[in-house]
Amino acid sequence: MTTKNLLVELFVEELPPKALKKLGDAFASVLCEQLRTQGLASASSVATAYASPRRLAAHVTHVRSKAQDQAVLQKLMPVSVGLTADGQATPALLKKLASLGADVSDPAAAVAALKRQGQGKAEALFYDSLVKGVTLDVGLQKALDEAIRQLPIPKVMTYQLDTDCGMPHFLPGWTSVHFVRPAHGLVALHGDTVVPVKALGLTAGNATQGHRFEAAKTPVVIAHADAYAQTLRDDGAVIASFAERRGEIARQLAARAAEVGGGCRPIEDDALLDEVTALVERPNVLVCQFEPEFLEVPQECLILTMKANQKYFPLLDAQGKLTNKFLVVSNISPADPSAVIGGNERVVRPRLADAKFFFDQDRKRPLESRVLGLAKVVYHNKLGSQGERVERVSAIARAIAQQLGGEALARQADQAALLAKADLLTDMVGEFPELQGIMGGYYARHDGLGNDIAEAIEDHYKPRFAGDELPRNPVGVCVALADKLETLVGMFGIGNLPSGDKDPFALRRHALGVVRMLIEKDLPLDLGQILATSAEVFGERVFTSGPMPSETPEGSIGIGSIGVKIDPETIPKVRDFIYDRLSGSLREQGYSAQEVDAVLALRPQRLSEVARRLAAVRTFAALPEAPALAAANKRVGNILKKADAEVQPVVRPELLKEPAETALHAALEQVASVADAAWADGDYTANLKALAALKGPVDAFFDQVMVNADDPALKANRLGLLATLHQAMNRVADLSRLAA
Incomplete structure (x- = not known):
């Protein structure tokens, strides 16, 4: 049986950019798999996903117009039910055969055509029939419905069908459709033939829409399934492939940066590149700039505001420092781009001015003056305020530093820990929470606190993610360890344990951070001892689940006082949790399960020794x-x-x-x-x-x-x-x- 390639496209309103790639891949893979299941596509059929801001499409190779017929041996009923004592067909058997389309005009012949399998009471009658293969019209309808149903839609929209939907049995204004965005077109082509399927109140055709402003033709008619991508590019000014569009943006970004010169390069950010790819149909990268005086603001602030708010690509020089130029990925390609460039420069300027204002205002007050304000910031209703948390982290950091470097390191760790959360009360971190710690480091340097303290404040959240760098100096290591240990012990102490894929307080990441610092920094610390120290700092205090004491009206009592005591059983639970994370990490590094189990079964208290023990076991x-x-x-x-x-x-x-x-x-x-x-x-x-x-x-x-x-x-x-x-x-x- 000859095959042709199939093209299916859903034309919709602008799709959510952060979900576009996943939506496109899911649409194509489910559609192809459903066609394979029904025998319309083979194992060698290849599905190609297309996803642009306004379309999801799939191109599937080697699709049959009709699936092959299949011989099926179908169990009917036990022999004792289907045949009388003398071997004649019972009414139940004849009725069953008739429902399957068998010829029962001659009951004896019908019985003779049946097969018997099994023995004794288990012997049954089987009917050997030929099941007709499904046609593409029917099979694609089922596959399309299933592909739409299984789309990983982040948030479903509900909208009413247009009055001119072309489906008389729908009542306009009363029939609702649920989908990620309102759909306006459906294309289904088997070779050059339209497959008359329906979805979301639409009937398939061979016409779609191109670029909103730059399409050469409207509508864009797709003559053949294999001509889809090229026709959209030529007549619709749209690059339909997500991967191709992404590659084109990356190419243009590198080219424009090279034109600027000076070894400039665009900032590397795969998530931003994916998001921008999902926002444009035909990319055009342009070079813009802002006033050099804004570079007085820490570059992390400027980079974040350009990336997060405007989806721009900041340009870094050969030394990795921010320049006053940035790249914009435009969705239009005018002959004179000056208006587009000027518009983007005008838009970014107020954002940068806000960042400069926040930075200037924050530096008017030293970090130390903000510490008392942390008592008014609730950390957790069962664990008190950020101020109380800072006290606990400081005590743990002091104890760790005393072991690692004596009194001098302990004093530095204590100071850094007390100031580490102070930037939470700054305007800059209030606007950009992602900069917590980073801004604390800048403000500490401005306050003249020295590089060790500034780096420790900046690094105390590290490692933030898998593969992230560790704190740069011993002070930072002490504070980072203390911060993570306080979180683990506190959250386990009140029963906030991770479950399944839910880990709202990132306890797995905190545990891996503790593991990495103890091992990679080769710290001579006893895990059980530092966990016990972390539990001791909680003491017997009573925290309030309502207003902090400073916020409680005079003469009134805090709401819902809760006594929190770290149960002795908490420490073994936290310790086992850390060893579980260590076990998984070691296996990912290539150690066998036997090797890891042999070493960790002894629960070595100094994790810095684990690597040497593993090498010895191997x-x-x-x-x-x-x-x-x-x-x-x-x-x-x-x-x-x-x-x-x-x-x-x-x-x-x-x-x-x-x-x-x-x-x-x-x-x-x-x-x-x-x-x-x-x-x-x-x-x-x-x-x-x-x-x-x-x-x-x-x-x-x-x-x-x-x-x-x-x-x-x-x-x-x-x-x-x-x-x-x-x-x-x-x-x-x-x-x-x-x-x-």
Whole structure:
């Protein structure tokens, strides 16, 4: 059967730009999959998605006009129900066959054509029939309906059908349609033939609309499914492909930046590029500029206002500093672009002036003067104000810094932590919350607080996302760790745990941030200790869920006082949560599940040691003795678990009766001297390699010695020997996790 390529387009009003690519991909993939399911498209059919601000379209190759007929063996009913005792058809069987279109004029012949399968009471009658393949008209209608139904629409609109919708059975003004945006056109072409499907009150044709202002023809008639993209480009002035349009914008951005010269380059922002691609049908990149005096404002402020509010691409110089030029992606291409350029320059100027005003006003007050105001800012109704939170973070930062750098670092960490949230009360952060921390760093430098404090304030939210850089100096590390630990312990303490894909307080990100800093900065900190310190700072205080004390009218009482105490069970929960995040991170880095489980089963308190432990386990696992030792370790663990009481690793040499147990004890003492020295030096690989010498003695022990001896003293001594072996083998990792 010959095939042709298929084109389906929905022409609509402007689609939400941030969702456009996802909508286009979903429309094409579901449509193609539905056609495959019905036998109209094959596994080799290729679906190409098109998505522009005003259209969703799909081009599918090798689509049949009619699916192939299929032989189907259909179960009818048990033989006992379908046939009488003498093998004649029952009325129930004849009725069933008639409903399937079978010829029942000769019941005997109809029965003879049936097949039997099964035995005894399970024997049933089957009807071998030929199911007609679905036609494209019917199959595409079903596929189109399903593609529309499954669109990942961020927010559905409801609108009424036009009075001239061409569908008499709809009552104009009364029939509502639910879709992402009002639809105004539908194209469905199988080769050059229109497929008469309907959707959203529209009937398919072969005409669509091009660019609002620059289309050469209106309407744009699509002669053939394969001519869709080229016809839209030539007659409609529209680049229909999202990917092609995105590539064209990127090309023009680079070209215009090169024309400016001086090593300029547009800022890299994939999300902005995607959004702009979804806003234009035929891009035209233009160079604009603003007054150089605005460059006195921190470039992060100017970049953010240009990107977020205007969708502009700021230009950076060769050193990465902002210039006073920016790029605009226009949707029109006039012969003289000066009006477009001038208009965009006029629009951006007030935005930059606002940023400069906020920056100038904020610098009139030092950061320290804003700290008291944090007492009026609610952090969480069960955890108090931002002011109280700052006190807790400062206490944790002080304790961490004391361990890492003594009193001098502790004083700096305390100061940075107290000021870290002060920029939340500035005008700039009020307008652009994304700049919190960053602006605090600028204002700290203006206040003469020194670079260490300024960088710590700026960096204390880091890492903000996967792959983000860590704080640059020890002060910043202390404050960033404290900030994340306070959040984790506080939120776990009041029961705000992540569930499924919901994590409103970004606790997973905070936990990964703690993990990365402890490991990548090689910090000699005990995880259990810093978690305990973080819990202690909450104390026994009572927080209010209503107005803060300073806001409560005189003589009245705060609403809904809530006592918050960090339950002792909170710390193990937070610790396990952090280890879970660490486990996932290590597996993503290429470590096997066995290696990770072996190391983390011991819950190493210094995460900075984890990498060295993993390397040691990987080296040990490659030894020929490793499988046997891992299996023996697992066996030893099981024996010790079944003991009547906890077994201490103590051996009385005088009770060693069998040669095999004497040999194992001697081997353990010999290995211990080597392993202990390696452990003391932090050489975990050498520690585990030393265990290879135990394979022979361990094998002989299990072959020749009965652990559960009748003599209680002998049994206890042998259990003590196994406990000593278990302790020696599991200092670096739980080697039983390596057993197959």
